Amino acid sequence: MLKACGIFTNHIRNMSHNQIYDVIVIGSGLAGLTTSVKLLEGGLKVAVVEKAEKMGGNSIKASSGINGVPTIYQRKDEKDSVEEFYKDTIRSGKGLCVETLAKTLSLDSAKAILWLSEECNVDLSVVARLGGHSFARTHRGSGNLPPGFAIVSTLIKRLQLSESVLVLTQTRFVDFIKNKNEVVGIVAQKENEPVHELRAKNIVLATGGICADLTGPDSMIKRFRPDLLDYPQTNSPLTTGDGQKIAESSLGANLIQMDQIQVHPTGFIQLKGPEQIASKSKFLCGELIRSIGGILLSPLTGKRFVNELTTRDEVTKAVLNSCGEPPVAAIVVSEEDYEKAKSHIGFYMSQLLMFKGTSSDLVEKFKEIIPSLTTLPSAFDAGLSEFNGNIENDHFKRSHFGTVVGETFYFGFITPVLHFSMGGIETNSASQVSTKEGVTLPNVFAIGEVSGGVHGANRLGGSSLLECVVFGTRVAEHILGDAKN
Ligand SMILES: Cc1cc2nc3c(=O)[nH]c(=O)nc-3n(C[C@H](O)[C@H](O)[C@H](O)COP(=O)(O)OP(=O)(O)OC[C@H]3O[C@@H](n4cnc5c(N)ncnc54)[C@H](O)[C@@H]3O)c2cc1C
Incomplete structure (x- = not known):
């Protein structure tokens, strides 16, 4: 029997082979945390599966900040707008951005900053202008906490407030469970323990990128960018493209722009x-x-x-x-x-x-x-x-x-x-996973760095944390809307 080893050990007693969650969220970086917190606050029952010992992923390391336009923290005399941010994103992506996704990113950016600063009380009052941006729009706090840590630790605390969450750390997602054409759950494994099945109505993949996947026969850098194998990298060693690999092999998910490595x-x-x-x-x-x-x-x-x-x-x-x-x-x-x-x-x-x-x-x-x-x-x-x-x-x-x-x-x-994988799993505008055959999987979502296309050939600084909050929010709203109906 799989044991909860995270912060919610008291809730594990409720878990059994027959328990069906509303949503399983795989990965506890900013994308997974945003979705989980919003789903829990909407009243759903969520299981979070995380292979690391602690939650936070690469998101917790983010040091420059998160983009947002327009916000009260930007200078009043600067004429920044959603349109300007969108144009910078498209220019930086050199023709490869999936335009609908880039539009959503810029359009929902103010809402993302508002949620983090007003509802979650994260200090984002200092704004910088990073490379490739036409205006100062990358937000961080005025104190000593780096923005990734400030945001992620706040969301972990919010998650801890819920009675309806099961957090399994040191637990690796290894496969999907299918019933005919429908995805009904996942197989997960804690080190040195037998595999375990978790069932849910919806699965959200938020397993991050591929930049530390440099060795082994299934290395994604070897497969898509062998010319980069000798470079050093900045990611956690756990950033090995598990979500991309399993979605492709088990569900036939379409991977796009995988050669676009920042x-x-x-x-x-x-x-x-x-x-x-x-x-x-x-x-x-x-x-x-x-x-x-x-x-x-x-x-x-x-x-x-x-x-x-x-x-x-x-x-x-x-x-x-x-x-x-x-x-x-x-x-x-x-x-x-x-x-x-x-x-x-x-x-x-x-x-x-x-x-x-x-x-x-x-x-x-x-x-x-x-x-x-x-x-x-x-x-x-x-x-x-x-x-x-x-x-x-x-x-x-x-x-x-x-x-x-x-x-x-x-x-x-x-x-x-x-540093960052711009490519990843192809999704539609609701972040639902698309297969190589062009089929949309209605209850399997991919958000954050595991998904591809929003940044095209080059991500702008501050747009990755933003992507996690924007698409994490959209997926939660979509699932909550379905649940209500
Ligand atoms: C040093 C550094 C600084 C950065 N600074 C900034 C910045 O200032 N602004 C910005 O916008 N972006 C920044 N980025 C990029 C940004 O932090 C990440 O790209 C982004 O946060 C990705 O979030 P995510 O939730 O998609 O993935 P992650 O935060 O990487 O989380 C993925 C999680 O999934 C887990 N996981 C993976 N596989 C499995 C599996 N099989 N089973 C269970 N769990 C699994 C991982 O352990 C991890 O915890 C920075 C990145 C780094 C490395």
Whole structure:
């Protein structure tokens, strides 16, 4: 018998082979949590299945924020609108966005921020302008809590308030149960225990992406992007595309745009010895650091080489083309800009991801990564002087900057990393799963990173947390509407 091992052990006594849940939600990142909380608040009985020891997925690591337009936190003098956000999403997606999904994302974004800030009391009062955005619309709190942690921990607390939820952690979803053509439940397994069947009227897949699925015979990166196998990555090691694989093999679900993997330009290199420098698992240097003023300098010249706030794919291309081998750049933040992200940078410094010093200190640290580096501190000083002199007239066409960089500054070292899967399970506008035969499965939904198409070829920063809340809400409303009827 499968045992509940999460926070709801007192509810497991109610569970039996014959129990039918209204909804099984698989995965407890922001997509799964949003749907679960809304379904529970709507009066339904929900089972949450999570293979990790703790809830939260990659969502809990999110550090830059969540997009929303229009909100009361945006500057009144900025003329942002749903239409502008939609246009930025489509432009960034380079013609590959599923337009109906991108429309829903922008249209429902204000409602998502409102729900989190007003109903759930999450502080989202600080707004930043990230790369590829025409306006400042990425929300985070004013305190020390990173936005992913603040949002996810609040929703976990809300989930804990319910009497109608069963949470099974350390429990892996392994298959669907079908009765003729209908999906009637799932098979789940806790390590070293026999498999167990859970039955439900609706199944919501919220199992996240594929960016840590680099090894093994069924590796999705091997299958769809073998050219990326040598890259480091930022995701939890559990991000192995289980939902995509099982939906495809068991239900014939159609997978779309699976080759669209976001290679984020700024994965930190941690200076904790050779093993950490070479590690394939990297901390993300949140895009926020470039948004507050951070600039990138090439080890080959000591100079800037790109508009740091263009879309992520373009910045990555520039790092790969302008920084030599290995492709590493220095990220530099002025002392004044540091004040805008003090808690982020303080954390990064505690982890030996960022440092404070002069160009000589920067070169000394750079040599721990590239021992053969010959570029002198004077070249980095010249690069910084050039930046300081051109701040209002940038030849890379960066539209907004931080402040000039003095003799002493904050710095770290970054390299491109696998970060996000834009592709995934094909869904219709109600997030119902579509099969390769073009059939819509009425009671099987896919939301969050496991689904594909909303971001096209390049996701904008802040739009992944948003996607989880927007489509998590829509699915809950759909199921609640059906239940009412
Ligand atoms: C370091 C980092 C920083 C980020 N910063 C931002 C940001 O600032 N803004 C933004 O918008 N986005 C950000 N992102 C992206 C964003 O956090 C995620 O893409 C998004 O939260 C995905 O949410 P999800 O709910 O779809 O999946 P996840 O949060 O990854 O949750 C999926 C869950 O499913 C579980 N699971 C998987 N397979 C199974 C199985 N077989 N059985 C049971 N459970 C399973 C996993 O263990 C996991 O808990 C960041 C990502 C990372 C890694």
